[in-house]
Amino acid sequence: MRKHNFCAGPAALPTAVLERARDELLDYQGRGLSVMEMSHRSAAYIAIAEKAEADLRELLAVPANYRVLFTQGGATQQFAAVPYNLLGPGGRANFVNTGIWSRKAIGEAIHLFGDVHVAASSEPGGHLAVPRPEELMLSDDAAYLHYTTNETIGGLAFDYIPEARRPDGSEAPLVCDMSSSILSGPLDVSRFGVIYAGAQKNIGPAGLVVVIVRDDLLDRARQDMPSLFGYQALSEAGSMINTPATYSWYLAGLVFEWLKDEVGGLAAMEAINARKAQRLYGAIDASDFYSNPITIPNRSRMNVPFVLSDARLDAPFLAEAEAAGLLNLQGHRSVGGMRASLYNAVPEAAVEALVDFMADFEKRRG
Amino acid sequence: MRKHNFCAGPAALPTAVLERARDELLDYQGRGLSVMEMSHRSAAYIAIAEKAEADLRELLAVPANYRVLFTQGGATQQFAAVPYNLLGPGGRANFVNTGIWSRKAIGEAIHLFGDVHVAASSEPGGHLAVPRPEELMLSDDAAYLHYTTNETIGGLAFDYIPEARRPDGSEAPLVCDMSSSILSGPLDVSRFGVIYAGAQKNIGPAGLVVVIVRDDLLDRARQDMPSLFGYQALSEAGSMINTPATYSWYLAGLVFEWLKDEVGGLAAMEAINARKAQRLYGAIDASDFYSNPITIPNRSRMNVPFVLSDARLDAPFLAEAEAAGLLNLQGHRSVGGMRASLYNAVPEAAVEALVDFMADFEKRRG
Numbered sequence: 001m002r003k004h005n006f007c008a009g010p011a012a013l014p015t016a017v018l019e020r021a022r023d024e025l026l027d028y029q030g031r032g033l034s035v036m037e038m039s040h041r042s043a044a045y046i047a048i049a050e051k052a053e054a055d056l057r058e059l060l061a062v063p064a065n066y067r068v069l070f071t072q073g074g075a076t077q078q079f080a081a082v083p084y085n086l087l088g089p090g091g092r093a094n095f096v097n098t099g100i101w102s103r104k105a106i107g108e109a110i111h112l113f114g115d116v117h118v119a120a121s122s123e124p125g126g127h128l129a130v131p132r133p134e135e136l137m138l139s140d141d142a143a144y145l146h147y148t149t150n151e152t153i154g155g156l157a158f159d160y161i162p163e164a165r166r167p168d169g170s171e172a173p174l175v176c177d178m179s180s181s182i183l184s185g186p187l188d189v190s191r192f193g194v195i196y197a198g199a200q201k202n203i204g205p206a207g208l209v210v211v212i213v214r215d216d217l218l219d220r221a222r223q224d225m226p227s228l229f230g231y232q233a234l235s236e237a238g239s240m241i242n243t244p245a246t247y248s249w250y251l252a253g254l255v256f257e258w259l260k261d262e263v264g265g266l267a268a269m270e271a272i273n274a275r276k277a278q279r280l281y282g283a284i285d286a287s288d289f290y291s292n293p294i295t296i297p298n299r300s301r302m303n304v305p306f307v308l309s310d311a312r313l314d315a316p317f318l319a320e321a322e323a324a325g326l327l328n329l330q331g332h333r334s335v336g337g338m339r340a341s342l343y344n345a346v347p348e349a350a351v352e353a354l355v356d357f358m359a360d361f362e363k364r365r366g
Numbered sequence: 367m368r369k370h371n372f373c374a375g376p377a378a379l380p381t382a383v384l385e386r387a388r389d390e391l392l393d394y395q396g397r398g399l400s401v402m403e404m405s406h407r408s409a410a411y412i413a414i415a416e417k418a419e420a421d422l423r424e425l426l427a428v429p430a431n432y433r434v435l436f437t438q439g440g441a442t443q444q445f446a447a448v449p450y451n452l453l454g455p456g457g458r459a460n461f462v463n464t465g466i467w468s469r470k471a472i473g474e475a476i477h478l479f480g481d482v483h484v485a486a487s488s489e490p491g492g493h494l495a496v497p498r499p500e501e502l503m504l505s506d507d508a509a510y511l512h513y514t515t516n517e518t519i520g521g522l523a524f525d526y527i528p529e530a531r532r533p534d535g536s537e538a539p540l541v542c543d544m545s546s547s548i549l550s551g552p553l554d555v556s557r558f559g560v561i562y563a564g565a566q567k568n569i570g571p572a573g574l575v576v577v578i579v580r581d582d583l584l585d586r587a588r589q590d591m592p593s594l595f596g597y598q599a600l601s602e603a604g605s606m607i608n609t610p611a612t613y614s615w616y617l618a619g620l621v622f623e624w625l626k627d628e629v630g631g632l633a634a635m636e637a638i639n640a641r642k643a644q645r646l647y648g649a650i651d652a653s654d655f656y657s658n659p660i661t662i663p664n665r666s667r668m669n670v671p672f673v674l675s676d677a678r679l680d681a682p683f684l685a686e687a688e689a690a691g692l693l694n695l696q697g698h699r700s701v702g703g704m705r706a707s708l709y710n711a712v713p714e715a716a717v718e719a720l721v722d723f724m725a726d727f728e729k730r731r732g
Contacts (some may be wrong), residue, residue: 010612012372012403015724025388026381032369036571036617037378039694072438072573073594076608080544080592108593200609205402207438207573207611226446226592227474228439242442242568244650245573245611248377325398328405 008303009180009327010150010200012345016262017254018246019108036247049238049246051254059259059266060182060211062189068233069211070249071228075101075179075198078209079108082146083212084225087113087219091143094172097121098130099151100334105177108148119145127154129295138166144173144193150181150300152201153332155292155339157300159183161191163362173217180302181241182210183259183344185270193217194231202344204252204325208245259344270345276342276351277301283355289366290358307337313365314338324357326350371718373694374518374669375546378711382628383620402613405604407487412650415604415612425625425632426548428555428578433601435577436615441467441545441564442573445474448512448541450581450591457509460538462528463487464496464554465517466700469565471543474513485511490516493520495661504532510559511540515656516547516666518567519698520660521705522665523547527557539583547669548576549625550710553634558582560597567668570618570708575609579693625710635710642717643667649721655732673703680704681732691722692716 004013004205009310028035028298038045038252039094053068057221062068071077082105083093095102109116111203117139120131130356137248138145142249144327164172182197194213211231218232227233228241263269277343281299292299308314317338321329331337370488371378373434378621394401397410404411419434448458448471459475459482461468475482483505486497504511532536548563555561560579562567566572577597584598593599594607628637647665650656652671658665658672674680683704687695697703706720723731 002393005399005403007399007403007408008403010403011427012610018400018402022388022391025391026384027368031693032367033371033373033693034379036383037371037373037376039376040572041699042373042694060679070438072443072611074438074608077438077592077594080594111593112590198609200612205611205613206406206609207614224478226443226445226595228443229475229592236563236575242440243376243564243572245438245571245613245614246566246571247571248611295579308499327397327399328408333407 003030003327004346004352004353005327006108006340006342006350007347008332008339008341010206011341011343013204014258014262014345017251017258020254021251022050034098035250040243040246045246048250048253052249052333055253055256055260055344056210058210059256060187060189063089063217066189067213067215067218067231067233069231070239070244071209071211071234071253072245073208074206074209075177075267076104076108077229078177078211079105080112081229081231082144082196083109083113084222084229085175086175086194087143087222088186088220090141092117092139092141094119094138094142094145096131096136096145096147097123097150100157101151101153101155101197102148103176104147104205105148110344114136117142121300122156127151127156128293130156130158130298133160136162138164138172140164140167142172144175146175146177150176150178150302152180152303152341153335155294155303155305156298157302159297161188172216179229183266183269184273184302186260194228199252204255205248208248208252210252232328273342273344276346276348277304279355280304280342283358289362300345303339303341305335305337307340309366311336316365317361320361321357324353326340326354326357334346369691369693370712370719371693372708372712372716372720373707374698374705374707376572377696377707377709379570380621380628380711383617385622387617390522398718401616404612406609406612407492408484413610414616414619415605415706418615418622421619421622421626421661422576426553426555432555433584433597434619435579435597435600436537436605437611438485438573438611439576440561440572440575441543442470442474443595445471445560445576445597446478446540447597448510448562449475449477449479451587451590451597452541452560453509454586456507458483458505458507460485460504460508460511460515460530462497462511463489463519464522465493467519468514469500471512471514483508488522491520493517493522494659496522496524496529496664499526499528502528504530504538504658505531508532508538510541512541512543514543516544516668518546518669518707519701520665520710521660521671522664522675523668525663527554549632550639550668551636552632564638565614565618570621571614573616574618576618587723594598618696639667640712642712643670645717645721646706647669647707649724653728655728669699669705669707671701671703671705673730677702683727686727687723690719692720692723
């Protein structure tokens with residue numbers, strides 16, 4: 001029996017997707033072999049790959065001048081790939097720092113290129129609110145501005161799309177790590193230069209990363225980078241410079257189909273996600289026993305961290321939750337407390353069950 | 367119904383492995399979630415990952431002073447990772463060139479570092495035999511010697527493990543791309559500095575790469591490389607610098623269990639593979655209609671390319687083979703002709719069916 005899984009990632013996948021993957025696992029559509037066992041150059045696999053891209057483009061309304069890449073190494077590999085591809089001579093990477101994942105992206109750019117500019121940071125305020133638009137101060141030499149839509153550990157999310165204006169008024173490409181927010185609702189892709197997202201939250205299994213890049217940004221890559229990192233080369237090869245993560249790509253395609261055909265698209269998905277988050281934050285705010293410190297407009301809909309008023313009750317809370325079929329509610333090891341991740345595949349019934357359990361636990365132990 | 371799949375990669379997986387994956391896909395051992403949906407830091411997943419490594423170590427008798435890494439990007443990413451990790455100041459990468467995959471590894475090293483030394487090449491002879499041991503001429507500054515055990519496109523395989531001696535008699539680390547031969551039989555890992563293998567032939571699904579590295583080689587990496595490429599960092603993090611390809615790692619573990627428990631280990635696997643190859647090459651050599659040009663001791667047991675005496679019969683051969691349930695026999699697009707890949711998961715019955723079909727086709731059309 002499937003339980004309610006609030007894991008921050010690798011995260012829950014839609015049960016309907018897993019059922020279909022199971023049914024097709026040994027024999028894909030009567031072809032006598034698994035998708036895992038197909039040549040990535042075969043007509044059958046190319047059809048799977050192209051359908052996945054077409055469905056993703058449809059869901060996100062990706063404009064024609066953007067390339068969609070399916071590559072590997074997670075968002076962490078993109079922390080390196082982005083500067084390799086976009087920095088260009090004399091340019092500097094600009095960042096907004098809103099927490100642990102922003103800092104990892106910053107760290108890799110420093111590791112490789114020695115210098116970055118932090119255009120704004122929520123660190124002085126303890127990452128309880130994202131910087132306001134007027135606080136963004138790009139450098140003159142900004143090659144791009146990078147930010148993280150949703151910090152999965154802190155539960156902090158942008159409520160707006162930043163403008164990347166250099167001091168002289170010119171616009172720098174906007175680059176965004178959307179690993180934990182992509183596909184949670186509609187998106188204006190045209191505002192971005194590069195969007196990337198590790199798959200293991202709202203897309204599919206870990207080991208796949210989706211990159212969406214505007215085609216005028218393909219010409220500024222450094223030469224001294226691993227060939228597999230090049231957006232231009234990946235684009236020209238249809239993401240098949242070498243064998244891609246074929247099965248993960250297929251599963252991502254099943255998730256895209258589920259979003260289109262079962263959920264009804266990203267506006268419908270956003271409405272469901274809004275209800276789920278509202279229900280859980282509402283329960284937290286109505287209680288003196290549970291709390292979440294994030295400024296309300298910047299609360300993440302995908303990751304809801306909360307603490308109990310008495311940390312000695314953390315262990316019994318987690319044990320009883322697990323016994324009640326509510327899995328993976330422990331907060332990230334770096335911050336402790338609780339965290340409920342409410343990605344697309346987490347149904348409203350799971351949130352109801354969690355809220356009921358929390359009320360019951362508070363009554364008994366609070 | 368499952369058909370006989372001779373794909374060169376992503377290749378056939380054992381039916382028993384796929385059945386188990388199917389049965390566990392929605393609910394892993396009663397835990398209420400899929401392996402795909404588990405945190406890579408959870409106790410349940412760590413147990414899966416550690417069991418896979420332990421089984422691989424047992425199968426290959428990996429000595430204690432070697433680290434085993436499970437990473438991403440395929441062998442192609444290792445074409446870059448190896449020089450980043452091993453080149454060191456003043457060193458030069460040395461290669462044996464035996465065909466397309468060797469040349470790709472050489473190409474990436476040249477791309478990143480400008481200069482390599484080719485210690486021996488079978489190119490002048492058209493890659494019909496691997497260089498003999500006495501032909502290997504390393505450079506004085508050889509940081510390592512890289513070779514490819516098995517060229518999947520040419521069907522050319524080493525019948526010995528090279529010695530990597532510099533002109534002054536000192537030994538350089540031996541680095542080997544074993545993507546298409548690993549686990550096909552027992553191996554003396556202690557002869558190697560680094561072994562790497564893309565998973566999609568004998569290990570599991572595409573998107574995973576296994577690296578086995580001797581621990582005295584962990585200290586010579588360049589600093590200016592993507593963090594995820596560092597063998598030392600990967601080793602310290604248990605291959606979890608970031609979220610690994612968790613499901614592929616799990617499937618690899620199922621393949622390792624199958625090799626241990628169903629096949630009976632790598633000596634047993636090697637005997638089966640020898641019989642399969644003998645059966646097919648025997649049929650080819652006994653016919654005037656089919657031919658394979660490779661010098662007998664260097665014929666690959668994993669990939670058997672062959673041509674028909676009349677290339678106009680290629681298309682009917684492939685069409686009739688497919689109708690007979692014999693899939694993916696087309697040669698690589700760069701060379702044409704036929705290729706039957708006989709990886710571990712291809713059963714002897716598949717080879718019997720192929721040989722029978724070939725005899726029948728020759729009788730009717732030859």
